[in-house]
Amino acid sequence: MNQRRQLLLGSALALGLGLLALYLLSRVQPYEETVEHGPAPEAQANPYLAAEHFLRQQGLQVQRADDLQLLSTLPSAGQTLLLLGDRQGMRPRQAERLLAWAAKGGHLVFVAERLWDEDEGKSGDLLLDSLDLQQYQSDDLDEPEAALEAPTPEAGDTTAKAYPELTQLYLENEQAPAYFSFDTGFHLYDAANRAHAWANSAAATHLVQLYHGDGLVSVLSDSWIWQNDRIAEYDNAWLLWYLSQDSAVTLLYHADRDNLLSLLWHYFPQALLALALLLGLGLWRAGRRQGPLQAPASPSRRQLQEHLRGSADFLLRRSGQHCLLQGLQADIQRRARRRHPGFERLGVTEQWQVLARLTRLPSRAISQAMRPLPEQRLSAVDFTRQVAHLQTLRNAL
Template structure:
């Protein structure tokens, strides 16, 4: 019976699970969902990745470089070089190389990175100064004419083309303005108040200066005509994007990613230096205790005390020692007057009162001659030895 009972329980559980499965199958509704895992590591490392993909879709050959070391290998003919990264460490020699490359037929596009200083007559952007274009703040400009104030999109930069009724719109940063003091620009693009893009002729090539390149980063490149503008500026050329030229040093990378290993390495180097620095020669034999005479030790001690405390302190110490011995031999000595104390000392030592007075009187603090100091010491020692 026990076996039949367990068989019934098993059949019941099987039927219950089957019924539940059929119910869930009939009630369940399949659907599709997209899960956003964020940008890929490649997109995080390259803010212009979408721009590169877009240009490749337009049939352009696009490359990416991290430094100007690739410049000698780039043929300037029908080639666009986009300097989109930080250029504050760019040397005058590198600027000459870039300008010569452009003069030979290259198309150069770079971002103005510094404001023009009227007092110094230059900016911190050597390349911008070389092409004689100035950058300033748009807020410092005069207010535009009334007809421009009617612009429906004053924050967007307009690029007008021939045979086109409407301009192309780009979202340059309107906080900055480009100036062409020498009237070298052949084309430009303006917002409602300022200029944000200029194109200049340079030898067989051309130079394009923009106030910023954020409109070509992800996801701003998909807004307005930003992507089209990038294609228009690089059309019919091979493209090399150069950015992220400032790399972290090896020490910075180690501190950021392997701080414990770096600390262990420093400790290991310190232990190694300590081990190498330990002397391994024979031990020195103990110095002989009889190598100095007692007289030498006493003289050395006296010289040290004389240099450290001076003559006055030594003479005063002898006088105090004499008074201590007198108080021991003549109770109540400290209660006597000075003249009576001198008489007691004269009686105990057999020295005249005048000699006692000269020896025990307070001495001036000025330095005595060696002969006078020796005489005073000898006299006080004579008095102390007779007590």
């Protein structure tokens, strides 16, 4: 009976669980969820990775370089050099080599990095100053020069009027211009009037192209339009292809390779600070002091003999030799008075005779010890000898 009851209970429990599972399955609805992990490490390390892939998709040969050492082996004809990295460390010799490379038939594309300084008559950007190009902030312009120089849009083209912040590039035999999202805060000015092509927004010029020798130079107000997060906007990618078409492309991220110290400071600043602090503490620890090191005092050093010696040294410095010698002579006279009543009333000769009889020392030793002290300071040897005579006489009493 018990087994039958257990079987029935087990069957009922299994049936209940089955019905509950069927009910839950009928209520469950599948769905898809996309988890964004952000850019890949390669994209985070290379802001122009998408530009590289885009150019390769167009069938162009693309290589990446880290410094200007490649100019010695890079041919000029049929090459486009995109100089997208920071050029603060560029030297005049390197700027001359770049422009000489472009003059032999290469196409140099770079970004203007510094603003024109009216007081100094230069910007400090070696490439810009060599090409007589100047960069200003758009807010500092007296009038929208770019708008005056730009071609007139076609009647049916309303994009230029509706989006004045976009940069337009007009090409021959085209109904409408190409549009780019340059930063409108900067303006390029061709002081020598050498440019043969340019691209403008409503108030500024952002792309200038000019011939240089047998080659071509294109100057941009910024290269942010080709970074990973903006290359797909408007015609930004098309401009990259247009400037590098029918050529091999070299992307240069640094005009000069960073030295070891700058790399260490960039990647390990805390370690360098700790090393500098440790080095400073080491120098302070090993530095020479003004005097020798004094050993710590022993706990058992406080003895009566040291106190007496210290007191004697103090009296010697403060009162001089005569005070110490006279103190010994006075002590000898006190002991003699105790052993010979009336000693103080005797003359000097009689006192010396009494001392000789009491101590059984020769009179010569008595006279050397008790004679009057000279006024001049005794030498160290004479002072020591006189103290020895007095101590011998006192100990004999």
